Amino acid sequence: MGVTLKDIARDLGVSVITVSKALRNHSDISEQTKARVLKRCQELNYRPNLAARALVTGRTNMIGFVIPDLLHTFFSEVVRGVSVALRNSGYTLVVTSSEQDPKIERQAVEQFITRRVDMLLIASTHWTVEMFRRIEEAGIPYILIDRSFVGLAAHFVGVNDEEVGALATQHLVDTGCKRIAHIGGPALSPLLGRLEGYKRALAKNNIPFDSDLVMSTDRAEELGDAAAYSATQVLLGQNPRPDGIFCYNDLAAYGAISAILDAGLRVPEDVSVIGCGNLLYNKFLRVPLTSVDQQSAVIGQRAAKLALQLIEADQPVVPKPIYLEPRLVVRASTRKQKALARS
């Protein structure tokens, strides 16, 4: 069916090895021969058989990426960053969604190990380190994306989550909020960091921490907004009620805003809301959402760059986390009195 090296070699009266070397720019082949080979390959539209190559080299030129959710725009943006950076690198990016299910995630990882990808990127929903031990046993290098693990010395690319929490909370303080609530998500590293930052910012402003103001929505459904909706209803039932809510991601903030409006209150006049992620859709919302930008595209680029480096390196590289700095993007949902910035 396909054209093989053998065909080219026969046509040109040289050996298969010569053709193979010519195509890969080996130094032991004369320019003239190279040119002849290249020409003939073009004519016949030769395509190397990657399976055969993978068999002998042990490298597949594939990079696997496991994300929690395809519909969550944050991860789509990261994926896009990775794939743009990988274009023309010769590597194929294979993305699988775990649908936020640790079991599916594990299957996806197993599949990637069986496929023998050269590198694995993972935004994990696991809380334990065990799966990563298996990846290490299989000898596949990996990079954690967005979510890290204490006690796992691994490569990591993501935003500085404590800074995210501090930035968001401080902004609410700056816009005049006195009673600031926090809606968190699944107990993974971003959440813990953000909670830490939230506490730090409160302390800095001499606001006492009140655990009644911290809600956690355990496992996210479709978009994660419904859980935040009910959490917000609980918060609004308190007396006095909070006048600012810091949500662990933008989808949760969408839910929070709906709950506030449905309760007959106004955003931001009665309650300010801030999210994280700075999703593309934020500007179209009922109340355009203030958010902490996590530099999704940059995360993707940096991860891709690191991945290529690690693949090229013949020595194992000592892991060193890459933390990106978050940025505040102010929109209507927190513009209480003073306009602080433009969206």
Place this chain on the structure above:
Amino acid sequence: MGVTLKDIARDLGVSVITVSKALRNHSDISEQTKARVLKRCQELNYRPNLAARALVTGRTNMIGFVIPDLLHTFFSEVVRGVSVALRNSGYTLVVTSSEQDPKIERQAVEQFITRRVDMLLIASTHWTVEMFRRIEEAGIPYILIDRSFVGLAAHFVGVNDEEVGALATQHLVDTGCKRIAHIGGPALSPLLGRLEGYKRALAKNNIPFDSDLVMSTDRAEELGDAAAYSATQVLLGQNPRPDGIFCYNDLAAYGAISAILDAGLRVPEDVSVIGCGNLLYNKFLRVPLTSVDQQSAVIGQRAAKLALQLIEADQPVVPKPIYLEPRLVVRASTRKQKALARS
């Protein structure tokens, strides 16, 4: 490094072939031997080398999917539908975005051909049939998703676009609109179908077709809302101005709504807006958006099912397009006087 068939065979004192057959449930192996083999494979955590298998069988167990844009939720939903349906099928789905660029799309397709995927799914941004001829030459079966081609007898899964246009337009008529505009996108098949449906619905209601009311935004930028924004500004400048706008997708509708509100008009009281795609975010918008649902998830499922059928079939199968019926989802952006349905 990895455990191979040979290791297992040596351990058990049988031949490699026997192990291979046992694992694939061939009938010439006794139950007893099968059990022994399976047990040992488990113990050693054997993983077949897919590259070697691909080399000899000529099948990679990979399915490629080229979409125009990862950030456009419609396609994410389709991808998700496909990947859910493919889970546990033994096939790996590889998704690549063309960023709406025909050139990148072509590269992506070339890469898939080189990878020798078993099947190709394509939501193409091309207007010509040439690329598909190349895919056919390479002997790879393919299915068109969402966008079809006149003059190309190919498998297709998508919504009935003429029905989409008719449904949307009729809904605007039903809610009292007299002057109905249409904002279209790139000149691909969905657009043409929807325009056709728009015209048909106008004719049915004895509304004359006015070409001034049809705008087309040529090439979409990031989300496609900015082009629609300016198109809407042009429409609003007309006298009399339209009182209903049918947008070719939801993102365009987001842009249209922004333009209308920014002009100091109300949605839907002054101008109704309807989109297509029924994106997940529609309910959170400034004005929750009425939309024609394109059954993205179902498109994905059907495509996956068809793909598996086509791969299994040893004969080439005669292409037969699969058209899904669109459904109307009414929200605030068209609720002029009478509430027609719940969102």
Place this chain on the structure above:
DNA sequence: CGTTTCTTGTGGAACGTTTCCCGTTCACCA
């Protein structure tokens, strides 16, 4: 008892590359 048939298993080759190592050829130098 010889022949056929079924069951269970094996031998050898093939898939298309790459890699290691060795062989020419030729020019140049001492």
Place this chain on the structure above:
DNA sequence: TGGTGAACGGGAAACGTTCCACAAGAAACG
């Protein structure tokens, strides 16, 4: 004239799997 070393090229083996054809043995049959 012999030796040295580039420069260029090839031979053989290997990677891990599957497929085609056939073999050994037992059972069934005439």
